[in-house]
Amino acid sequence: MGSKRVAIIGAGVSGLTSIKACLEEGLQPVCFEQHDDLGGVWYYSDDVRPNQGAAMYRSLITNSSKEMMSFSDFPFPKDTPPYLPYHRVYTYLQDYAQHFSLKKHIRFGTQVSRIQKTEDFDETGRWEVRTVQTGHGDGEQTEIFDAVMVCNGVFARPYVPDVPGLSDFAGVTMHSQEYRTAQQFTGKKVVVVGAGNSAGDVAAEIAQVASQVYLSLRDGAWVLPRLAQAGMPRDMMLRRVLMNMPEFIVNKIIKGEANARVCHDNYGLTCPAEPLKHSVMANDEIGYRFATGQVVTKPQLSRFTQHAARFADGSTVDGLDAVVFATGFNLAFKFSDESLLPSKADDVNLYKLVFPAELTKPTLSVIGCLSTIGAHPPIYELQARWAVRVFLGLNKLPDKETMLNRIRSDKLELKQRFGHVKLQMLNVPYRDDIAEEIGVKPSFWRLLPRDPKLAFLCYFGPAFSVQYRLLGPHPWSGAADHAKSALANTLYPFRSPALDKEQPFLSLAKIMKFVLLLGVLVVVFNRFM
Structure with a gap:
């Protein structure tokens, strides 16, 4: 199992976390990045690069705060301000890649020109991946991989x-x-x-x-x-x-x-x-x-x-x-047949927006093919963790008809919500759905006897990404401590030591106040609605 090779297309946020997820499970990732550096949309250039999707403007500030957008086991430095200019996110991604030794698995300046099933796909699930050096149409190379993770992002083609x-x-x-x-x-x-x-x-x-x-x-x-x-x-x-x-x-x-x-x-x-x-x-x-x-x-x-x-x-x-x-942007999978990865949202048939339901072998995943209100990196990370476990058979997908029924149901809900099929999911419910597949969803009842405060923070407090390293496969030893301090860390750069000492009491008081308010709302709702 550990010798399986996985092709990863793109070294942006979803590509980097896919490399790490592969390494975590003993797989051999090979990431193809068409440009000369990692970071994807977070890499700034004065001009639009060839085949580039979304790009940074100089004044861009993150819309998500640092503790909400960080990867689950690699928080931003404590003295980082809550909201970040783009270059600090780019630095964070570089630090992430260095900390987990990801760069050596990336082939820069290499563009994927084609992916297709091998002739024995129905038996092996393998893929033929063709690549060229960026800017050179000739010299195409072909390699065989056991699985493919498509990480070129949802912001692919300007609309x-x-x-x-x-x-x-x-x-x-x-x-x-x-x-x-x-x-x-x-x-x-x-x-x-x-x-x-x-x-x-x-x-x-x-x-x-x-x-x-x-x-x-x-x-x-x-x-x-x-x-x-x-x-x-x-x-x-x-x-x-x-x-x-x-x-x-x-x-x-x-x-x-x-x-x-x-x-x-x-x-x-x-x-x-x-x-x-x-x-x-x-x-x-x-x-x-x-x-x-x-x-x-x-x-x-x-x-x-x-x-x-x-x-x-x-x-x-x-x-x-x-x-x-x-x-906004449209989807674009230039390296794939439309029948496999369509460019129109209406035609996308991805089970939980990750796995093509029509494949006879679940060896291709799409990471980051959605938008949401809230931080995207924790979603991509969970998708990648789930995908590699499916590749290895550690997690099983349902049968084809069950997946297609779920896809039809999801599309119907999206049409009712937005008037058309828009690949936008509710942030926390979608995250928790994928986390449940992996076995890492933070459970209030499992955490309660072990650590009551942590259990209450996970349910009543902000849904920090670190909470997905508390339970299940590949936990982080520092997850519990960081989950308890994440709220205080958010404003840490601006707080005095005296205020920091008060934070634990204030957090507990706010939690109890919130619980009381929730109880009142439930009573009112049941009585009058």
Whole structure:
């Protein structure tokens, strides 16, 4: 078993954690990275690199806090601030690769041109992987692998909507993938299109130098600042206790938090869909830009002319200089047949968004083919841990029909939630679902007799990734201590020693207060609903 070779496509976040997962289980990973360094989307370059998907802009700050986005057994240094500029995440990934000796398993400057089943696939489950040196079309090499992990990411191909008249527009047209700084928009009139995190970041930054910025929203947006009460990171809301509440309560909490900072009706952000059925824009600056008139919201674009943009409400912006589409990305698996890995979300048939259900042998996995509200790295890590255990037969997949039924059910739920098949999952429930497959989901009842405080923190506190190293295969000896200190570590760089001493008592008091509040909510819900 230990001699199985696994091909990994891409050395970004999902590729790195896949290498580590393979090594953890005694497999031999070979990672193919088309560029000259690791990091994927977190590697900054002034220009878009060949075949690059999403890219960094210089001002980018993480939308997830350090303790929520770290890998389960490799926390950020304690003195790291809660939110990070992109270059500190890149450094973290380099440190991760060095700590676990991952780099020696990466072939840089090597592009996968083709993957296909071997002739004896139905017996062996093996794959033929063809590669070329990046920038050279000739000299293709072929190797045989026992399994393949596709880690080229969901942010693969920039999507630009087909707006009538766009080809006639005489101004600057770009996708946010190309955006680096606001300098080129100084004194310009600019439309930014999109309702996600990048759209908010780009609009708010350009507004500081442009003459006017318009933010075009198809169906509104839910805007949440990164910081919540007392300056705690907003993503600390991602708790199992909240995710187990009725959805309307969770939506009500999110809407209340969003409108406390920016009244969505007053600023043209009104969204017909509930927060859990829509994208959320994490942004601290955009509210000020609305309030000062530097950014004005507009509905969906309907047409461009040579120097103007028209919107769905009939309004027009004349003298337009530029449009930036922050409209997301499409899937792209150029190295695979569409029948195996389709490029349209509607056609993707991945069991729990990891395993193609139609394969006779479960030796191919897709890591990171989803989006979520919250941190992505812990999800990718769990997917990778599950995948390698399936490769080895340590975990079993259900039969084909059961998997297809689950896929159909998931697609139906996504259509009901978003109006179409959008590969976006609820963060903590999806993580826990994959963790349960592996046997690492933190169990309140299993932890309670061993460590009551830890059990309460795992259920009532933020769902930190380190909690997936407490139980099951490949636990981390430092997991329990770190799980207890993660909340305090979040603001550690700014706290005085005196406040640090008070933290354990405050944490326990807050947990008990939360339990009491939950009990009241349950009683009210059962009595009046």
